[in-house]
Amino acid sequence: DSxxxxxxxxxxxxxxxxxxxxxxxxxxxxxxxxxxxSLDQGLQFLIQYYNGxxxxxxxxxxxxSAQQFPDLHSELNLSSLELGDSALYFCASxxxxxxxxxxxxxGSRLTVL
Amino acid sequence: TQLLEQSPQFLSIQxxxxxxxxxxxxxxFSSLQWYRQEPGEGPxxxxxxxxxxxxxxxxxxxxxxxDARKDSSLxxxxxxxxDTGLYLCAGADSNYxxxxxxxxxxxxxx
Numbered sequence: 499d500s501x502x503x504x505x506x507x508x509x510x511x512x513x514x515x516x517x518x519x520x521x522x523x524x525x526x527x528x529x530x531x532x533x534x535x536s537l538d539q540g541l542q543f544l545i546q547y548y549n550g551x552x553x554x555x556x557x558x559x560x561x562x563s564a565q566q567f568p569d570l571h572s573e574l575n576l577s578s579l580e581l582g583d584s585a586l587y588f589c590a591s592x593x594x595x596x597x598x599x600x601x602x603x604x605g606s607r608l609t610v611l
Numbered sequence: 612t613q614l615l616e617q618s619p620q621f622l623s624i625q626x627x628x629x630x631x632x633x634x635x636x637x638x639x640f641s642s643l644q645w646y647r648q649e650p651g652e653g654p655x656x657x658x659x660x661x662x663x664x665x666x667x668x669x670x671x672x673x674x675x676x677x678d679a680r681k682d683s684s685l686x687x688x689x690x691x692x693x694d695t696g697l698y699l700c701a702g703a704d705s706n707y708x709x710x711x712x713x714x715x716x717x718x719x720x721x
Contacts, residue, residue, distance in 0.1 A: 539713065540699060540711055599644070600709070605653055
């Protein structure tokens with residue numbers, strides 16, 4: 499157990515729908531990162547939050563949004579889902595912002611039918 | 612835009628063989644991390660290298676950071692089936708953001 503908790507572990511939904519993925523960072527970590535990983539691909543950075551504020555943005559689609567709450571948990575919202583959004587979505591946390599050691603959760607596998 | 616290229620993309624070898632995975636860029640990184648990801652799990656940090664020319668060993672795994680801090684290699688000696696996984700390198704750019712390689716999928720056959 500890495501200490502980073504992601505829910506749900508698996509999610510199957512239909513095109514056009516909206517889903518929310520949740521992440522609780524490791525205790526004491528202030529930074530949360532979201533990544534997308536398609537089948538047998540590397541990690542695509544989506545967005546980073548630090549202590550509730552957006553810190554860096556990657557290749558995140560406009561249909562996607564995220565936030566980090568006062569208790570430091572984060573949610574990634576995916577809307578108007580398309581088949582191509584099917585992927586593993588990972589959350590990672592680190593103690594501070596910047597390129598520190600990232601601790602990853604086990605991921606949420608999203609399947610869009 | 613900084614890029615980090617990993618090679619090979621895929622490697623399947625027999626148990627006991629040696630192998631090297633490369634991570635190359637035209638840009639300088641302040642540090643470089645290697646992660647291993649097993650199926651159904653998130654990546655797990657193996658090592659961070661910071662100084663140009665630095666060599667770190669983790670049991671049968673040897674990691675090297677290039678002198679110019681633009682490239683890195685991971686060498687595995689006498690590979691075991693437990694080494695199977697996706698190996699990812701990630702370099703820290705001047706803004707301390709991580710730039711990720713596409714990964715090397717490694718399969719060690721018994």
